[in-house]
Amino acid sequence: MTLTARVVLDEGQSVVIEDPHYQYAHHALEAHGARVVAVPVDADGLLTSRLPRRPPRLIVVTPAHQFPSGVVMSLDRRIELLNYAAKHGCWIFEDDYDGELHYHGRPPPALRSLDMGGRVIYAGTFSKTLFPGLRLGYIVCPSALRGDIRAAKIYDDFGCSSIEQTALATFLESRQYEKHLRKSLAELRNRRQALRIDHGYGAVVLV
Numbered sequence: 722m723t724l725t726a727r728v729v730l731d732e733g734q735s736v737v738i739e740d741p742h743y744q745y746a747h748h749a750l751e752a753h754g755a756r757v758v759a760v761p762v763d764a765d766g767l768l769t770s771r772l773p774r775r776p777p778r779l780i781v782v783t784p785a786h787q788f789p790s791g792v793v794m795s796l797d798r799r800i801e802l803l804n805y806a807a808k809h810g811c812w813i814f815e816d817d818y819d820g821e822l823h824y825h826g827r828p829p830p831a832l833r834s835l836d837m838g839g840r841v842i843y844a845g846t847f848s849k850t851l852f853p854g855l856r857l858g859y860i861v862c863p864s865a866l867r868g869d870i871r872a873a874k875i876y877d878d879f880g881c882s883s884i885e886q887t888a889l890a891t892f893l894e895s896r897q898y899e900k901h902l903r904k905s906l907a908e909l910r911n912r913r914q915a916l917r918i919d920h921g922y923g924a925v926v927l928v
Contacts, residue, residue, distance in 0.1 A: 726753040734778040766794030769801040776809030785820035807838035819849040839863035
């Protein structure tokens, strides 16, 4: 997110974030000089009807699993958000921090996969599916931003460790990551089920 902010934001420009939201995201954007505008979330995700008339430079969302509510953004809201960004020339930062860990049915398509206007910057991580200490993530971005984001990463820390990257690449190419993910999903689904509390009127689930 900080790399994206460095590339697409100038100090004083506005950024929309979800309400509620991940506090460190708010702090990181403010530290970059952004004017942060919070837009409420309901059972279908970000309330696109509440997006500001004066369009922001960037919209930060967690559509696969909204943090901290756990809401999954509906397909209709995803389309509305993409249309808003295309109309106003906004960038969307799609923070898919645990999209692989989906427990019921087929997950909705990522915003990036629906993006026909080249406005979505998709960020994922291996911290949730492998381990946080790996400190490896990835960005899928419009081609127009690729060179600038790559340069921002180099200027930030000269790149991630080649040893960890090579080991992860081998793990992915061998298909062992897929096997690990299937086992992890089964185990986490069992743990999630154990946390369900049935009061007779329905189950309460910790998300």
